[in-house]
Amino acid sequence: MRITVKQQVLLAPATILVLLILLLAFMQYTYWDLSAKRQEAKAIGTTFVALAEADMAARRLHLLLRSMQHTGMASPEEMALVSDLYERLFDAIGRLKPFGPLKESGQISRVLTLAEELNPADSPRLEKTAESFARFRTELSAISNITQFHRNRLRLAHEQDIHQLVERTALVSMSVLILAIVLGLLIAGYFSRRILNRIQSLSRNAVRIADGKLELPPAPDHIRDELDTLAVSINRMTKRLIQVVGTEKLLEGAEEERRRIAMDLHDQSLSDLSTILRGLQSLSAETVDKTVLAKTEKLEEELERAIANLRDIMNNLHPQTLDILGLGAAIEAHLEQYFYADNLPEYHLYIDPQVGHLNLDRVKQLALYRIAIEAIQNVIKHATASRYEVNLELREEVLILSVEDNGKGISDLDNRDSGRGLNNIRERAKAITAKVSWKPSRFSTGTRFELTLHI
Ligand SMILES: Nc1ncnc2c1ncn2[C@@H]1O[C@H](COP(=O)(O)OP(=O)(O)OP(=O)(O)O)[C@@H](O)[C@H]1O
Ligand SMILES: [Mg+2]
Missing domain, CATH: 3.90.20 (Hemagglutinin Ectodomain; Chain B)
Known part of the structure; x- marks a missing residue:
């Protein structure tokens, strides 16, 4: 399979781009990993604070309830404090976030159930209240131990992770960048040499042709x-x-x-x-x-x-006149000598004075002369015209030779079983890189023959 020039040119930057995208994906993945760990650390921190708050609220609530049961009476302020402390306790339990081992163990839901049992409105007996508080605080302390342990472990792991991450990211980035540069250079070098070789071969051929070989x-x-x-x-x-x-x-x-x-x-x-x-x-x-x-x-x-x-x-x-007088005068001399007669159609000749200053080589002059004569002869032989015009003029960089008659016109030129004349005109024009055409003339009928040659 051969790769096109466009693909060869694009291959090196495309390889570098793909490697850079892979590097970006790797960095994104590393960031996600780190942010997941951060989320866990945050959950542990929140749980830790919530546990402390819940424990404190439970302790205070327990003491308050005990003193109230001893005295056997409760002032409205004490009742308001009890419900406030219970609310705080419940709120703190609600803020416990499940993480790591706590997710599956069901400890948090157990603590929640125990907290509900602590509701001062539901526990009239002192022994029952004391027992519930003890169970609740034991469960809290178990969760607290797990949290503490994980917190310490995570802190250590986090520091290690950061170190590893920095090292790994630096190493991978450097390796990918070096790989991208080396691969890019190799691919670009290989393909540019191939393209250059082909261009050099084409240019050698073109120079050989320009030198005439x-x-x-x-x-x-x-x-x-x-x-x-x-x-x-x-x-x-x-x-x-x-x-x-x-x-x-x-x-x-x-x-x-x-x-x-x-x-x-x-x-x-x-x-x-x-x-x-x-x-x-x-x-x-x-x-x-x-x-x-x-x-x-x-x-x-x-x-x-x-x-x-x-x-x-x-x-x-x-035609010696061509050598001596030049193209315009040679055509004029020929017209006067052979086509100026009463029984022949009237002609009008215009030779642009600028044509005389053109340095046309002999081959071109002869070709133009013979083409003009054949076109004029065709008018005389075939057109049955009463008038025709011969013009040789220079427009910008283009020499235009035209022979235009008011005769019967020329039709179906391509399919016409033509004589040698038209073929010769085409061949001679081709040899001097001129273009020829036969079109309807500007007269009401007739043919306009036109030759254009870029000087
Ligand atoms: N100006 C013209 N008006 C009308 N018909 C033309 C004109 N020029 C050429 N033709 C037609 O084109 C045909 C081909 O012309 P061409 O010059 O090739 O051959 P020819 O003049 O018949 O023969 P030869 O040029 O070989 O002596 C002619 O036979 C004629 O019918
Ligand atoms: Mg002819």
């Missing part, structure tokens, strides 16, 4: 985290780059070949034809025979036409 970097089969996504993206980017560079090289090679053929035609065929033309011209100048003269002049005309055709072919193969 177009080798396809490895890509994972399944995407599990963000770095896998990055690796797959770099892989796809490289594939596309290899394609684009391949197409660009192919086009460059083809252009170079066309230039070479144009030069060969110029230097060889054109110069041969010119030599023949000059020979014919001198023959015409020398001849006096009218029929021969007519024939040589006709041949001269045909040869001049053939030379003009050859120049057209050469220009088509390699």
